[in-house]
């Protein structure tokens with residue numbers, strides 16, 4: 001390595017008043033106070049979304065919680081083939097199969113246990129793509145809050161579709177053909193000033 005490859009960043013020497021630190025502490029408190037008052041009266045520096053009062057508008061490409069669809073008689077369309085469990089990259093689907101007494105030539109099994117650990121799920125949608133029966137789909141429901149790990153495991157009872165499919169706001173799949181729309185935040189984000197030009201002494205360093 002040549003010496004010219006090394007950029008030496010010597011800190012600037014402290015000025016007289018900076019050596020007492022008190023002035024710098026007061027200046028720092030002044031910045032804090034400026035931001036506090038600016039946010040209190042003018043929302044000048046706030047960039048956070050105050051959920052749940054304010055909802056952020058998400059992209060059409062959002063994928064949320066899963067739903068297991070049912071047949072006309074209310075039984076799960078899932079035939080416990082394990083395709084989704086095999087395809088899941090997060091290993092968060094757990095299925096246990098049992099014989100279906102109403103089996104036909106089209107299926108033999110049904111899920112006795114169908115769990116999805118939503119804390120491990122990365123909402124990639126591969127389980128939807130893998131399903132040969134279109135039994136599992138994803139919705140746009142993404143507001144999930146849990147007080148423990150057990151609550152985060154969605155069981156077959158909570159996953160099974162409780163209403164007609166046309167009431168479900170579907171999560172994004174490319175073949176659904178939903179038009180994309182731009183994402184806009186409800187609260188304007190403050191534009192930061194452009195970075196300052198480099199110090200002349202550093203810019204001159206080869």
Ligand code: SF4
Nearest residue numbers: 088121122124125127
């Ligand atoms: S969305 Fe992805 S990570 Fe989540 S259960 Fe399906 S395959 Fe697994």
Ligand code: SF4
Nearest residue numbers: 078079081082084131
């Ligand atoms: S891929 Fe579909 S049918 Fe197979 S186990 Fe998963 S949800 Fe059930």
